[in-house]
Amino acid sequence: MSLKNAADRSVRSSWSLAARLTAWNAGSAFLLILAATGLLYWALVRNVDLEDDQTLGDKVRVLRVALLKDPDDTAAIRQEIEGGWEARQMHVYVRITDNQGKVWFQTPGMDQVLPPTAFRAPTAEPSEGSDVRSPLGRSFRVLAVQVGDSMGRSPAVIQVGMDRSQEVEILAEYRKNLWAVLGVALLACTAISYQIARRGMQPLHRVTATARRIQPTNLGERIDRNGLPAELLALANTFNGMLDRLEESFTQLARFSADIAHELRTPVNNLRGGIEVALARSRTPEQYREVLGSNLEECLRLTRIIDSLLFLARAENPSKQTAKETFDVGVELTTVCEFFEAVASEKRIELTVEVRGKVRANLNRALFQRAVCNLVANALTHTPPGGAVCLRALANPGATIVEVVDSGCGIPAAHLPHVFDRFFRVDQVRSSSGGNLGLGLAIVKSIVELHGGTVHIESMVGQGTRVTMSFPEQMTKA
Ligand SMILES: Nc1ncnc2c1ncn2[C@@H]1O[C@H](COP(=O)(O)OP(=O)(O)OP(=O)(O)O)[C@@H](O)[C@H]1O
Ligand SMILES: [Mg+2]
Numbered sequence: 001m002s003l004k005n006a007a008d009r010s011v012r013s014s015w016s017l018a019a020r021l022t023a024w025n026a027g028s029a030f031l032l033i034l035a036a037t038g039l040l041y042w043a044l045v046r047n048v049d050l051e052d053d054q055t056l057g058d059k060v061r062v063l064r065v066a067l068l069k070d071p072d073d074t075a076a077i078r079q080e081i082e083g084g085w086e087a088r089q090m091h092v093y094v095r096i097t098d099n100q101g102k103v104w105f106q107t108p109g110m111d112q113v114l115p116p117t118a119f120r121a122p123t124a125e126p127s128e129g130s131d132v133r134s135p136l137g138r139s140f141r142v143l144a145v146q147v148g149d150s151m152g153r154s155p156a157v158i159q160v161g162m163d164r165s166q167e168v169e170i171l172a173e174y175r176k177n178l179w180a181v182l183g184v185a186l187l188a189c190t191a192i193s194y195q196i197a198r199r200g201m202q203p204l205h206r207v208t209a210t211a212r213r214i215q216p217t218n219l220g221e222r223i224d225r226n227g228l229p230a231e232l233l234a235l236a237n238t239f240n241g242m243l244d245r246l247e248e249s250f251t252q253l254a255r256f257s258a259d260i261a262h263e264l265r266t267p268v269n270n271l272r273g274g275i276e277v278a279l280a281r282s283r284t285p286e287q288y289r290e291v292l293g294s295n296l297e298e299c300l301r302l303t304r305i306i307d308s309l310l311f312l313a314r315a316e317n318p319s320k321q322t323a324k325e326t327f328d329v330g331v332e333l334t335t336v337c338e339f340f341e342a343v344a345s346e347k348r349i350e351l352t353v354e355v356r357g358k359v360r361a362n363l364n365r366a367l368f369q370r371a372v373c374n375l376v377a378n379a380l381t382h383t384p385p386g387g388a389v390c391l392r393a394l395a396n397p398g399a400t401i402v403e404v405v406d407s408g409c410g411i412p413a414a415h416l417p418h419v420f421d422r423f424f425r426v427d428q429v430r431s432s433s434g435g436n437l438g439l440g441l442a443i444v445k446s447i448v449e450l451h452g453g454t455v456h457i458e459s460m461v462g463q464g465t466r467v468t469m470s471f472p473e474q475m476t477k478a
Contacts, residue, residue, distance in 0.1 A: 017204075018197040025193035026186070033185045037178055044174070048167055049129070049141070056143040056160045057126035059092060063158050064147045067096070071156075074105070081105050091163035093140075099155050112136070114161045119144040122157045131164075139168045203228050207236060219247040259423040263305055263437070267298040274298075301435065308439040312422065315446035322364045322450060329393040329402060330355035332365065336372045337391060343380055350388040351376075359393045361400050361471060363451050371447040374440040375404035375467050381436075382465070383408035399453075402469045410461040419457060420445045444469070 015023075066077050081094045093114050095106035101116060113134045120130055122144040129143040140161045148155035210223045222243060223236040278291040333353045344351040361368070372391065379389040383406045392403040411419060411426055418424045425438040441457075444467070448455045453471040 018194070018201050021197035021200065022190065022194045025196060026189040029189040029193065030182075030186050033189070034182060037182065041175070041178060045171065048171070052141045052162055052164060052167075053126075053129045053143070055092070056129055056141065056162055059094065059160050060126045060143060060145045060158050063094065063096065063160075064145070067147050067156060067158075077105055081107055093161045093163075095159040097157050097159070099157065101157075104156065110161075113138065113163075114140060114142065114159075116159065118142060118161070119159045122146040122159075129162075132161075138163055138165045140164060203232050207232060207239070211239065214243065216250065219243060219250055256422055260305075260309065263423060264302065267301045267305075271295055271298045301437075305437055305439075308437060308443060312439070312442060312446055315443075315450050318450065322367065324362050324364055326360055326362045327365055329359040329361050329400065332369060333372065333391045333393060333402070336369060336376055339373070340376050340380060344389065347380065347383070348385040349380060349383050351380075352388070352390050354390055354392045356392075356394040359395045359400060363471060367447045367450065371444045371469065372402065372404065374444050378440055378467075379404055379406035379408060379465070382406065382410075387464075396470075398473045400471045400473075402471070403466055405464065405466045407464040410463055410465055411457075411459040412461055413459075416457060416459060420455070441467075 063077070063080055066073070066080055070076070077096070081096070093107040093110045095110055095114075095116065096104045097116065098104065103116075113136060114132075115135075118132045118134070118140070119142050124146055126143060126145050129141045132140050132142050134140055141164050142159065142161040144157060144159045146155075147158055207223055207228075210221065214221050222240045225233060225236050225240075228236055274291050274294055278288065283291070330353065333355065337351055337353050340351060376389065376391065383389055387407040389404065389406045392401075392405065394401050415424075415426050419426075420441045422442045423438040424441075425436055445455050448469050448471070451471050453469060456468045456470070457465065458468075459465040
């Protein structure tokens with residue numbers, strides 16, 4: 001447990017996926033809300049400005065008409081400036097000066113709130129106003145317009161200003177409310193995003209929980225794929241596939257251990273039985289020699305089993321690269337053929353080598369010979385007198401093919417998928433008593449796979465068997 005914790009700690013943990021999703025979702029949603037409220041606020045301010053400019057512009061236009069109509073009708077102009085419900089309600093201030101800045105008329109008290117310097121240079125037509133602050137700290141929207149006809153009559157400047165303190169206060173209040181709403185929105189976005197991320201991650205937690213539950217004792221358990229999103233379905237399939245392979249390997253391993261125990265038990269029992277019988281009473285030297293001879297046979301069988309298993313274990317996990325050399329496959333097959341010549345002729349079996357063209361291979365010579373020897377030994381064992389065994393080699397594009405074909409008894413189709421399994425013999429009883437271990441083809445398979453190749457067997461009962469080894473080209477290049 002402590003080791004596991006230490007291992008967990010050694011993995012530098014970064015932000016969890018749920019936290020990242022929450023941050024991204026909440027961040028983007030909040031940014032959208034921020035942009036939308038900002039835009040709405042800007043549109044509101046712009047509307048207020050336009051409305052105020054419209055009021056100021058209307059005022060200027062009315063005054064300009066009055067000025068141009070009769071500049072000497074001071075009563076009418078004064079009435080226009082001071083009077084009017086609208087002007088008083090909206091706190092509109094008006095000043096009319098000549099071009100030199102001499103004041104003709106102005107709203108009473110305007111000097112204190114809006115001195116002439118608060119205005120920009122006059123424009124010919126009422127345009128966009130500007131915002132100013134009075135010395136007393138009040139906010140105003142102001143506009144200055146030049147008045148005068150083309151004849152140069154009544155040249156004057158109209159300055160109008162409007163007290164906007166109330167509007168500014170309302171906008172400030174509105175802004176305060178907006179910030180409060182944005183704060184709540186940020187919290188809401190985070191909470192909702194977290195819920196969404198948590199729900200989205202639930203199937204992943206399910207997968208993790210299943211993976212955590214799986215032990216060597218319950219390798220049959222699989223991830224439930226029902227309701228999994230498409231992204232996790234591929235992961236679940238891969239994971240389940242891995243479990244299938246693991247389960248198969250575990251079962252094979254368990255069977256293999258049982259098989260080893262079984263295979264070792266027979267020679268050890270024979271040894272023990274022989275010794276016990278010999279020790280039961282005194283024996284003649286010949287009888288002891290006989291017992292020792294049969295014990296030696298059992299010991300040799302044990303040695304063969306152990307050597308073969310050791311070889312298979314090493315071939316499965318090679319500690320170093322197998323040394324390879326380039327050789328003529330035809331020559332090697334002929335050597336093997338000569339080795340079995342005596343056995344073949346004793347059984348009256350025709351043993352031949354067929355090599356199409358010059359076939360060279362880059363393999364481990366000793367392992368290659370061992371594989372071919374195992375195949376030829378099998379073929380000779382299962383071919384009746386008068387039959388034939390042929391060793392063939394040919395260089396196909398991309399691969400070197402080596403075949404051992406016999407005209408023997410063949411293997412029933414039901415057994416064919418198992419012949420490469422360890423300790424498998426078609427006739428378990430007869431083969432094991434005859435000294436066969438059932439490891440020959442397993443060794444052939446591991447030798448071929450060690451060289452990156454494949455091995456294939458075809459057989460017809462009563463007609464014969466063909467075992468084909470295929471070594472890939474890169475392995476066969478000189
Ligand atoms: N050429 C063949 N013809 C018929 N049956 C075969 C042939 N080769 C293999 N078999 C069958 O496949 C089984 C497995 O062969 P394998 O070479 O692995 O083991 P074995 O020959 O029984 O023992 P070992 O080779 O370890 O001494 C054999 O027991 C035999 O029944
Ligand atoms: Mg064999």
